[in-house]
Amino acid sequence: MNQQQIDAFREALKFSPDNLPLRKLLADSLFNLARYEEALPEYKETIRLSPDNIALKISLADTFFHLKNYSTARFLLEEILDNQPNQAHAALILAKVLLETNELKEAKQVFDNAVDENPNLYDADFEDILNKKIRESGLALSNDWVDEIEQMFIDTDLEKPKIAFKDVGGMDAVKEEIALKVIHPMTNPDIYKAFGKKIGGGILLYGPPGCGKTLLARATAGEINANFISVGLNDVLDMWIGSSEKNLHNIFQEARLNAPCVLFFDEVDALGASRSDMRQAAGRFIINQFLDEMDGVKYSNEGVLILGATNCPWYLDAAFRRPGRFDRIIFVQPPDQKAREEILKIQLAEKPVENVDIQSIAKQTQDYSGADLKATIDIAVELKLPESLKQGRVIPITNSDLKNAISKHKATTKEWFATAKNYALYSNESGLYDDILKYLKLK
Ligand SMILES: Nc1ncnc2c1ncn2[C@@H]1O[C@H](COP(=O)(O)OP(=O)(O)O)[C@@H](O)[C@H]1O
Ligand SMILES: [Mg+2]
Structure with a gap:
């Protein structure tokens, strides 16, 4: 025209x-x-x-x-x-x-x-x-965005856990560290600021599987009545490749929108640069994105507690350990006698039991993880159930049922230490794994 x-x-x-x-x-x-x-x-x-x-x-x-x-x-x-x-x-x-x-x-x-x-x-x-x-x-978004952001991006399962520290047996030192490092700074920010202490950074829990890392992260949220977002990195990483940068940002953003919020990264080693994995091609990029978000440069992470867990800390990029990031690395060891007693009490609390000698059961379950104890109790329940059904009434679990179950389930933590020992002995940069050596009485 x-x-x-x-x-x-x-x-x-x-x-x-x-x-x-x-x-x-x-x-x-x-x-x-x-x-x-x-x-x-x-x-x-x-x-x-x-x-x-x-x-x-x-x-x-x-x-x-x-x-x-x-x-x-x-x-x-x-x-x-x-x-x-x-x-x-x-x-x-x-x-x-x-x-x-x-x-x-x-x-x-x-x-x-x-x-x-x-x-x-x-x-x-x-x-x-x-x-x-x-x-x-970013944060200028109002709260009614939360639902939509959840729909728009990957499903991160926002929850408000009902369990608290009391539901996690043992782990006293770890609980204290979490309280000092992340809970108190959030509940008393003014005191921390007055002493010129910087708030921020995250805690990384590592140790053998089944010893309560995930459980404790969830309990941390429950302890302070905060929201909880759990991201299992291994499971979702493959699916993410290509758009993971965007997704990571959205996950952090969702946590910020839901503050106070515990943002928990399970299996953080999935992001480890030292992993020789197919997925590593995209790894560097994702790591940088993760670190940027964690540093909170562009958007404030105020009210967001970042926890991570891994069974394989040696795969984790050292960049994760710098100040302001996962600058507290805590070894979550298998429960000792006292902790096992606590865990058994917690796990048996709502089950029908009779004449159970918690102390002696704890004594016989050296090297058992919390998950192993749970598995043992499950076995005892399985053993008891047919009899209860036959008689048409609940027949309580006895000490001998538990002993019987112990003989059917072996401790799983030893295998982990076989690997961990090598890293602790031969690539223990800046004493990172001293706790492992102490536990193994090698130091
Ligand atoms: N300290 C503990 N107190 C109570 N239960 C525990 C404890 N540690 C482990 N468990 C039980 O074992 C299960 C698995 O533990 P989890 O937290 O997933 O271990 P991790 O993350 O260290 O591999 C928990 O869901 C819980 O039932
Ligand atoms: Mg776990």
Whole structure:
């Protein structure tokens, strides 16, 4: 379309001003030439000629949008959508209006509706800009975003744990360390600040499997009535490759939105640079992203307690251990006699038992992890159940049932120490694994 043709349309319209198709052609031509000021009166005129024509109204609204008259554009579009919610094109323009007026949440919703209605309207550039703005707006987002963010991104299972420290047997030193390092700073920030102590950083728990790392992380959240987000890195890493950077950010963001929140990374070694894994190709990138988020440079991690757990700390990149990151590395050892007694009490608390000598059972379960103790009790229950069913009444678990069960389940922690010992002896940089050596009485 050129100026000559436009002049010709105008000339023709002088003779037949009510020729709707012709006037529409003129309006569309002006619009396509970005001559919105001139298109505006032409569209108004077409609507006068055909008041019920939705397509013309949408074009008029689009013209207002391009003239940056957002309130009028919005008014027209909402009117159209009120009557005909499936007008995808109107919805798309409305999304653009809402982006301009910084109503990001609404923009996202309306855009999604438009694309659902008509996938051809999908506009990747628009979506990129919108998502970027959403990310940048970060903590300015209001709380009702939480649900949507959860839906938009991976499912991270937000929960509010009901268990607390008292439900975790033993681990007194670890509990104390967590209290000092992360709980008190959060509950008494002013005192910490007054002493010039920096708040932040995370705690990494390591040790043999089944000794309560995951349990304690969850209990930490329960202890302070905080939300809990658990991310199992091994399980999800494969799935993430390609978009993990985005997902990691979203996980941190979700924790921030739900502060106070314990953000727990299980199997952090999955991110270890020293892992010779297929997945390592993407590893460096993800590690950097993780460290950025953890440092809280761009977004504050206030109210977010970061805990990590691993059975294989030696795979973990040293960068994770710098100040402000996992700067407390705590060895979670197998429960000692006293801790095993506590764990047995906790685990038997709601079971029918009779004449159980907790002390002697604890004595016979040297090297058992908390999970091993649980497995042992489960076996005792299994042994007892058929008899109870046969007699039609609950027959309590006795000491000999437990002894019997112990003979059927072996301790699982020794295997871990066989590996750990080598790292502790031969690559114990800066005494990282001294606790392992002490435990093995090698130091
Ligand atoms: N200290 C403990 N107190 C009570 N139960 C425990 C303890 N340690 C382990 N358990 C039991 O073993 C299960 C597995 O423990 P978990 O926390 O997953 O171990 P880890 O994360 O160290 O591998 C727990 O769900 C719990 O039933
Ligand atoms: Mg675990």
